[in-house]
Amino acid sequence: MINFRDDVLPLKNRLYRLALRITAHTGESEDIVQETIIKAWNHRNEFETSLAVEAFCITACRNMALDCIAKKERQNIPLDNSIYDQVDNAATPFQTLSHEDRKEWVHKLFQHLPEKQRIIMQLRDIEGKPYKEIAKLLQISEEQVKVTLFRARQRIRNEFEKIDHYGL
């Protein structure tokens, strides 16, 4: 029997971080989490385990976040473009950046990743989930999780390696 306080509500922050990763908008993300949790609660009779609840929530949250972006694009509402600014090492050498600016640079790297790579990085690097669980949550194979994560991390690594080419 699924319990709201024990099984559904605790997912809120994880879902919020996922929605934020996709939409980069705090207000929209909050609304998405609210809708996801209500939707999950309305389907409570379908879930046998708390992992099933989480899988449902992750899928619903992700789909709503993607719809939100698509809706904005259709309405020609400009997205927060500063997040998607070109990551340009030449303009401001990495070594001169403050620690906060470097973390902002990493944030842009994450946001530049293709959607699936971004989500799997979120679930693994930030939420700390094992491959098996990520595979169950996203309903893909473990191999696919590893390959996607590998590609994401290699992209990030390549950006770090470019740093060495811009003068000290």
Next chain:
Amino acid sequence: MARVLFCLFLSAISVFPCMAETDEDFVGLLLSEIKANDCVEKLDSSDFSCITIGPAMVEKVMDMMSNNKETDKIKEHIRKILPHVKSLRIFQAQQNIDFYHSNATLLLNKNKKIYKPYNTAGKDSSCIWLRKNKDKVIEIVKLNKTDEDIKVVNFTGDMTDDFVAELLKM
């Protein structure tokens, strides 16, 4: 109640398109599966390659062989085999071998009614799968995985006992 009846009606009519057999060969299905899984951004990713020799090229090869009187044992067998072959596709990957292998085996299992394994008592990493139409074999899939690569060899055609007898002599 109206919604339930409507869903029932939709399910009933949706069955009919599903009754049609797939019109792609195995490699075609595999490429669709890889694309659908969305883990590769483009289908022409450098991870894998796909060679296609369709019916038109098979005809050209047969014409070339009939014009070329040179012969050896292998060519003789191929001359007899080729009329039974309609196409050949070869899928090969040397990176992310496990990923492509798991896609291929999942696909074979998903399509158990179409592709039947031929004697998997042998090694797990190399196997032959057949697609039949009544008593004729219309597709052969050979799946091979090593530490260096994964390869899918996929023939389609009209493969009779004569075809097999010649093939085994190669």
Next chain:
Amino acid sequence: MDYKYIEQLLERYWECKTTPEEEKLLQDFYLQPHVPNNLEKYRCLFDYEREEKDICLDSDFDERILHEVGETIVEAKHNNLFFRLYPIYRAVAIVAIVFTLGMAAQHSFSTEKDSSETTINYASYKDTYTDPQVAYEQVASALKEVSEGLRDAGLQTEDTINIKK
């Protein structure tokens, strides 16, 4: 401090060979203020990942959501005949769908098919090669592979692949 181990962990991290525990170890490594120069540049990555985990919703979110969900629960309590009989309607609908699909499946398997027809559509095929000689070499090599595969599978020349199994 064994920095060699951290360097190895980092290499394995990029290769996606680390466990979640090892990745936590890497994050914790960067909590210390001074690390070797070659490792310093990655501090921002692991700090970012550690700090992203702390992002959470406002404290009043719970109140808002409980208010919403509470209303939903209250509505569900207004049982009417439809909601009470809904499980039965659902069961009947499922049985009806399964029966219909079963009839359709039985129909498809009992239909005679022309054995000389293949069902593959070659219209979408794009030949990789333009030279028949190159195509021939690929065909020859592939046939040899399949031949070896069939022999490995125990097929003898006297057998036929059409033996009903």
